[in-house]
Amino acid sequence: MDAANSYALFSYILWAMIAEALPFLLLGSLIATIVRYYLKPEVIERITAVPIFGILLASLIGLIFPLCECAIVPVARSLREKGLSPAAAYTFMIAVPLINPIVIFSTAYAFRGEAKVIAGRFILGWVAILIIGALLLLLLPSPSGEKKKHIHHKHTEDNHGASCGCASCSCETAAKEKQGIRGFISSVAGEFFFMGRYFLLGAVITSAARSFIPMESLMKIGRIPILSEIIMMVLAFLFSVCSEADAFIARGYLPWFSQKAILAFLILGPMLDLKNTLLLFRSFPRREVILLIIIIVGTVFVTAAIA
Template sequence: MNQEQLNNAFTLFLSLLVEAMPFLLLGVLFSGLLLLFVNEGQLAAKMPKNPLLGAIAGSLIGFLFPVCECGNVPVARRLLLQGVPTPVAVGFLLAAPTINPIVIWATWTAFRDQPEIVVLRVVFSLAIAIIIGWVFSAGADLSAIMQPEIANNWQKPPVETEEFISPLLQSGTYLLAGAEQPIRMDATVMQAQLAATALSKPLAYKLRLLLDNTVQELRELGAVLVIGSAIAAIVQVAVPREAILALGNSPITSILAMMLLALVVSICSTVDSFFALSFASVFTSGSLLAFLVFGPMIDLKSLGLMLSIFKPRAVFYLFALAAQLTFFFTLLVNLYIV
């Protein structure tokens, strides 16, 4: 990679980071609001227990949270930490970047002359989010696919055995509440303990905790966002865009090309419709929809952020299911609708 390519990659990296960081901040703020101002027990109790209804409810919740594919991850993570059913959180995670007023308005502005693009983007995004959320409810032990700090909220109490390992010999930081009662004080447990008492505290106390939680999550998720943006920028420079566009000569390869382009460019869902509009004269309507539906769900930035919730195996399942369903729906558009 020569000096010019490095300069271009650095410029793309900064543009991706500047574009995504405000929405990540917005998502983290919503996450903190859920932690400190929402009764987690009441929230979990109001969510449908039926997996299909839960996936539908989670997908529609995205309409209330105008965040893109960077900001939705902290909110979905907090929902899981509060004990919300997995289909609800997965449905929100996949649908929120598209099913919100800002993105719908932006899509309508870009494709005013093609209203079917706006309608089908919303319909396909909802359908895919609901299906994947429903699929993720099929596992008997969902904690096996989540990161440890998330899985701790799902695991059943351990079965007592004859073998005993002192908690003080395990990883983590502990405080002694009594002679033989060590208490684990990692970040997740501390947040849970603070949230349990925050609802009854004064507003100033809640705001201070909100600030602390925002800084903590920005430090953790922001580092992942930086790495993901760097990877996306390098790939955009290393892979000639002309090589991707050359594949768009048929109903099938055009969809694959635009899905690959969506994965690579990692553009925010609030502005991706204008990016897709530039290809409207060359690519089919199905391939444009593939870009607009698949990109907000799965791109190089969001894949890194999803690893803060799920283990790599689960992220791969999300990627594979979203890709297959997007390809199927948009191929129907190319063959039978447009």
């Protein structure tokens, strides 16, 4: 592909990604603000009183709470600020974009006649989510008491440049600012522009990767075991395709790549991609994000390999 065509493709992909993601970013910002304003910490504490139950619930809640990975990070952060354990919050974040009815329908439509791929994406994906959640539960113990309150303040100050305004704190100024529709809309807008900056940066990088990486050379080695899985996982990370649409892209690689490699693409993409990684590092502690990435990549690779 010559330079002119590559730049034209870059522009097309970039604007397509922006048009596709903006409604979901806005929806995610709205839900995140609703969570921050109205969800009581006591509700979170009751739901997650038994930690493993919190992981199980987080892994399936996408069936009634469908959002793609473009919108899920701010919601997960708000839940974390409200007291949800790190393991349950991250499990929620990686599960909702994959285990939800819209993605199930789009995958079934894209892979008509490929029952193994359809079933594998959701059965193996759910197993991988539970494994990741259990590992995070062991490695990221939930903070409590004053430590939890300190983390709540620190997250909110880092992300919004203001104090938390939660009902359990004595931040009277922030509490007053929250009152009324104007304060609510302002909070939604702040969340949207905060996430939008990092999404846009990720979209530019992703569009460049999809436009200028020579796909022909990758397809020549698509049937090599293990290597083909690694390649498809890298592509899932770089392409950053919304989970509602990624099955149609993956379908195009089926003649050149094994089913295991396709499954690796379909399972990893909703959990982890380039644009979301930028959001993660800005939204959560760096050490936790690095650990999360390692666990996700390792678990998805092993799960797809034994499929």
